[in-house]
Amino acid sequence: MSEEVVIPGCFLGEGVTAGEGTFVEENRVYSMVYGLVKRDKKEVEVIPLSGKYRPKAGDLVIGKVIESTFSMWIMDINSPYEGLLRLSNYPKRIEKEDMQKEMRVGEMVITRIKEVEFPMRINLAMDDRKCAVIREGVVIEIAHTKIPRVIGKGGSMINLIKKKIGCNIFIGQNGRIWLSGSDEKIELAAETILKIERDAHANRLADRIDRFIKEKKKGKGKNAK
Amino acid sequence: MQNRPEKLINDGVRLDGRGPDEIRPIKIEAGVLNRADGSCYIEWGGNKVLAAVYGPREAHPRHLQDSRKAIIKYRYNMASFSVEDRKRPGPDRRSVEISKVSREALAPVLMLEYFPRSSIDIFVEILQADAGTRTTGITAASVALADAGIPMKNLVSAISVGKADGEVILDLIREEDNYGEADMPVAMITETGDITLLQMDGNLTGEEFIKALNFAKKGCESVYKLQRRSLIEKYEKSCSD
Secondary structure, eight states, X not given: OOOOEEOTTOEEEESSEEOTTEEEETXXXXXXXXXXXXXXXXXXXXXXXXXXXXXXXXXXXXXXEEEEOSSEEEEEOSSSSEEEEEGGGSSSOOOGGGHHHHOOTTOEEEEXXXXXXXXXXXXXXXXXXXXXXXXXXXXXXXXXXXXXXXXOGGGHHHHHHHHHHOOEEEEOTTSEEEEESOHHHHHHHHHHHHHHHHTTTOTTHHHHHHHHHHHHHHHHHHHHO | OOOOOSOSEETTEETTSOOTTOOOOEEEXXXXXXXXXXXXXXXXXXXXXXXXXXXXXXXXXXXXXXXXSOEEEEEEEEOTTSSSSOOOSSOOHHHHHHHHHHHHHHGGGBOGGGSTTXXXXXXXEEEEOSSOHHHHHHHHHHHHHHHTTOOBSSOOEEEEEEEETTEEEESOOHHXXXXXXXXXXXXXXXXXXXXXXXXXXXXXXXXXXXXXXXXHHHHHHHHHHHHHXXXXXXXXXXXXX
């Protein structure tokens, strides 16, 4: 799994479709960020190695309520921009006085990015099945660029963790991950995910993680005795 | 301060043994600070510079926000211990000017329209100075920006050229800067040849100027290679182990 690392301004090809992380100048495609090149049949794209989360309509994210005004909640979505959840985008009809009962400042919420208006005004909605206020478990934060590694190809990595540890995991596209289950399971899952973040580009990551979980479980068993 | 050496160039050999068009040894390392979004440490001859990039993040105060693009803040700061005579800490006329020209040297490569209303904050700390700190700072800041994952068209490389003992020279050291006839920092987008910063202290003839610019171009090419390598090395390090 040798990958092609590029820095901004690297020539990537001519006459190919410019995907994310690239720009076009005189029909030639160049990289726009420091990252890894991904080439499809026709398209070339650069997956960034670092950077801030740029909100995209349709993404499911985990937000943290930072303010509750008379008509909306303002949320920190781990991005340079705040997310706004207006009362009109809330699934239930509630009175303004009851807003504090629904979600309080400091609480974590699974929410969907409904639209991104000019200039980067982020409207949130609770119109997905998974949307909910988080009232149990733990939310951890990793670099959002490492989220695809945590999910793995076709969800292979996340399924491995879920199966081996038996913990409920929800992954927000903005780099926040919600874990719920027993305390030990949460701890092990959090350690595993942080390990994936650290070793994101190592060879045979799945095997490594499998081994890591096994070792950790064994260690725990000994301590209990 | 020591006195002026009798000769800055002896038979084409400079005080530190370099030829006129040779650069000092350079070591660049990307991603040295954990809390910054992007960072870079550079040792360039006697210069030691640390650059950190934060953001894009919410711009404060709010009236500085631009609804069409991100704003850049650049802070060049010399540590009080970076020079022989203690430098009085804090911004002064010189560092405010350098911050301004450095910010403008980097702006052409940054794709600011990707992050409207936000701010990209660049901090450059000069830990040890030996002439050419603004060019060293720009070189380091450019790597730190790429490390922070900020969309850019290319990297900016910078180097100084000048004249001492009547000869055009590349990458001046302190003695050549203090006692030489001219000092000209240049920053450019090496791959396209676009110049984004050019200042001059002293005098050069037209011919000397062209020669100096060619030296700078050659110097920037070497600097660019080292910048690229530092970023690729950072990735490779994250793969092994």
